[in-house]
Amino acid sequence: MNSTNINDPVAVKAILDQLRASRLWRDTLNSSSSHISSEQHADVRESPSPSTLEDVQGESKAQSFDAAPPASVASLLSQLRSSPWTPIAVDTPPVSNAPTTHPLSQNIPRPKLQDPQPTQSEHRTPWPVAATPVQDVDIRSLSFQQALPHLTQLASDPQFLAAVSRLRQEQNELEQQLWEERQAIHKKHGEKVKVARTKATLIGAGLSKHEADMMNDAYRRDLQRFDKDRALLAWDALIQKQQATLESLGVPAMFATSSQANCQKQRRVVQVLEGL
Incomplete structure (x- = not known):
């Protein structure tokens, strides 16, 4: 060799x-x-x-x-x-207990886990939800412009027109009665003045200023008492009756009240009713 x-x-x-x-x-x-x-x-x-x-x-x-x-x-x-030679060192890979991972496995996309599909038993019909009842519109708080469509609708009801006609007749009768009672007071004081003048003529003296002032004061007191104790009370009672009746008939803005703003709006509504 x-x-x-x-x-x-x-x-x-x-x-x-x-x-x-x-x-x-x-x-x-x-x-x-x-x-x-x-x-x-x-x-x-x-x-x-x-x-x-x-x-x-x-x-x-x-x-x-x-x-x-x-x-x-x-x-x-x-x-x-x-x-004489030098041995060639051979690199031996270190022993590892960790499992060997293929480098390509890191680039392989993992499959996405899909959510489990609901079974047939899970497809349940939801309980029916009760519908919220629609609240009626508060016709008492409507403005005059908002009340006009309601008045137009009520005007087509013959029973409503008959009820409004009866209210109007009751008001006319009360006004006539109060006017007659007031006229009776005026007539009574007129007769008193006539009697006083006749007496003064018989005695040859005219009606004195004092007597005339006393008769005028008595006449004014009787009228004020009549207006306060009779006419105004009767008129207020009639208004309250009309307010309650019109409210029951469904007339907008009509209800028992003494507020000046509400009464002003009610008078405008009543004017429309008078023209029906």
């Missing part, structure tokens, strides 16, 4: 090729194939899985060197030991 520089990887590779081609090498491999196979399976289970093709090739070469029988290459090894 020629002297070969052991540091030359090309020369070392040529020597290894010659060894593999020899008959002794093949016989040795066949005799120990079963032993090598079992050891390889054990090494595969204990060693970490290589992640690249270079690691696989490196491990295959290492296993081939370990499987070579020492007796067949004794002369070669003796020459290698006698030659």
Whole structure:
């Protein structure tokens, strides 16, 4: 065998090729194939899985060197030991107990979890919600312009027109009665003045200023008493009756009240009713 520089990887590779081609090498491999196979399976289970093709090739070469029988290459090894050479360090990947993760798995999108579809039993009909009753419009608070459409609608009802006609008749009768009672007071004081003048004429003296003032004061007091104690009370009672009746008939803005603003609006509504 020629002297070969052991540091030359090309020369070392040529020597290894010659060894593999020899008959002794093949016989040795066949005799120990079963032993090598079992050891390889054990090494595969204990060693970490290589992640690249270079690691696989490196491990295959290492296993081939370990499987070579020492007796067949004794002369070669003796020459290698006698030659000064530096062994080539082989980087062995550290053993890790962590599971090997394929680099492509990080780029594979994970399937999105879909929400479970409701079963047929979950499709339940919701309970019916009671409809909120629509509140009636407060016709008492309507303005005069807002009350006009309601008055137009009421004007088409014959019963409503008959009820308004009866109220109007009652008002006319009360006005006539109060006017007659007031006229009776006026007539009574007129007769008193006539009697006083007749007496003054009989005695040959005219009606004195004092007597005339006394009769005028009595006449004014009787009228004021009549207006306060009779006419106004009767008129207020009539107004309250009309307000209650018109409210029951559904006339807007009509209700029992003494407010000046409300009474003013009611008078405008009554004017419309008088024109029906």
